[in-house]
Amino acid sequence: xxxxxxxxxxxxxxxxxxxxxxxxxxxxxxxxxxxxxxxxxxxxxxxxxxxxxxxxxxxxxxxxxxxxxxxxxxxxxxxxxxxxxxxxxxxxxxxxxxxxxxxxxxxxxxx
Amino acid sequence: xxxxxxxxxxxxxxxxxxxxxxxxxxxxxxxxxxxxxxxxxxxxxxxxxxxxxxxxxxxxxxxxxxxxxxxxxxxxxxxxxxxxxxxxxxxxxxxxxxxxxxxxxxxxxxxxx
Numbered sequence: 001x002x003x004x005x006x007x008x009x010x011x012x013x014x015x016x017x018x019x020x021x022x023x024x025x026x027x028x029x030x031x032x033x034x035x036x037x038x039x040x041x042x043x044x045x046x047x048x049x050x051x052x053x054x055x056x057x058x059x060x061x062x063x064x065x066x067x068x069x070x071x072x073x074x075x076x077x078x079x080x081x082x083x084x085x086x087x088x089x090x091x092x093x094x095x096x097x098x099x100x101x102x103x104x105x106x107x108x109x110x111x
Numbered sequence: 112x113x114x115x116x117x118x119x120x121x122x123x124x125x126x127x128x129x130x131x132x133x134x135x136x137x138x139x140x141x142x143x144x145x146x147x148x149x150x151x152x153x154x155x156x157x158x159x160x161x162x163x164x165x166x167x168x169x170x171x172x173x174x175x176x177x178x179x180x181x182x183x184x185x186x187x188x189x190x191x192x193x194x195x196x197x198x199x200x201x202x203x204x205x206x207x208x209x210x211x212x213x214x215x216x217x218x219x220x221x222x223x224x
Contacts (some may be wrong), residue, residue, distance in 0.1 A: 034212070043115075043202050043215035044154065089153055095210050098144065098167055101153035 012108045013080050021105045023073040023090035030092040033066060034099065035075045037086045044089060047075070077107075085109045113138065115205050115216035116185075123222045130190040130197070132219045136205030143186045144204040144213055145171075145178060154202060160186060193223045 013019040025033070031052040036044035050057045050064045050073075057064050063076040073090050087106050091099040116135040124130050136143050141162050146154040156170040160180040171178065175193075180186040190197055200220050204213035 032210070036215070043117075043217045044204075046212055046214060049212060091154075097209055098156040098159055098170070099146075099154075099213065100156065101146075103153050104151075 009103065010106045010108070012110055014110050015082060016079055019077045019080050019084070019107060021075045021077075021088050021090075021107065023075075023102055025071050025073060025090075025092045027092060027094070027100070028071070029094050030100075031095065032093045033064070033073050034091050034093075035062075035064060035073075036089045036091065036101075037084075038089060038104070039086045047088075080107075080109050082109050082111060115140075115203055115214055117201075117203050117216035117219050119219060120217060121220050121222070123224065124193045125224050126194055127192050130193050130221055130223075132188040132190075132201050132203075132221070134186040134188070134203030134205075134216060136186070136203075137207075137214055140205035140207050140214075142206045142209060142211075143180050144206075145186075145188050146202045146204065148200045148202060148218075157188075190221075193221075195223045197221060198223045 034049040035047040037047050038044045048059045048062050048064045050066050055066050061078045065074045077084055085108050087104040089101050089104045091101045093099045115137055118133050143160045145157040147157055148154045158171045158178045159167040163182050175191045177189045200218045202215050202218045204215045206213045
């Protein structure tokens with residue numbers, strides 16, 4: 001079946017360094033992609049999204065890259081801070097009616 | 112502007128009892144989505160509702176589970192005759208229109224004893 005998966009389940013990054021979290025998807029019909037951050041005991045928090053007609057989108061300290069050729073999505077976080085420690089999920093959707101989530105990557109920022 | 116609200120935040124039920132989970136969407140949002148999350152896993156879609164209508168319930172078990180979003184009041188996810196396998200975190204999200212970003216609530220953590 002269609003699925004969204006992540007390459008790395010855990011990632012440790014030194015504070016101040018940049019981090020990259022990767023995600024593979026397999027549904028070629030997906031036209032909407034989104035990254036969420038989830039801290040322990042909390043709900044997913046929207047970070048950034050991108051539609052299939054774009055290949056890059058930037059926010060504050062975050063950049064999402066979409067490569068439709070290889071069905072790959074990445075989240076770049078610049079100048080990481082301790083507050084960036086969390087589990088990051090990518091999700092895909094068709095028209096954003098329902099989202100299919102990946103397993104998640106746990107990002108740990110080392111002080 | 113309050114975010115998505117869910118209550119209760121924690122719910123403990125014994126096997127066979129009923130669980131009712133409530134979700135109040137963000138102001139102005141008429142689209143509600145329910146997801147379930149097991150420990151160390153991603154969220155799994157359950158059901159998508161608009162006011163008074165179920166749009167997509169493809170992720171919801173056919174038995175014991177039901178959802179509603181009445182004209183007035185919160186959306187309700189109801190689980191009848193709970194079993195231990197129902198223990199999970201249940202998240203609600205809302206959006207103002209289809210295709211817009213879904214914003215999540217803090218979740219209800221259901222524990223079935």
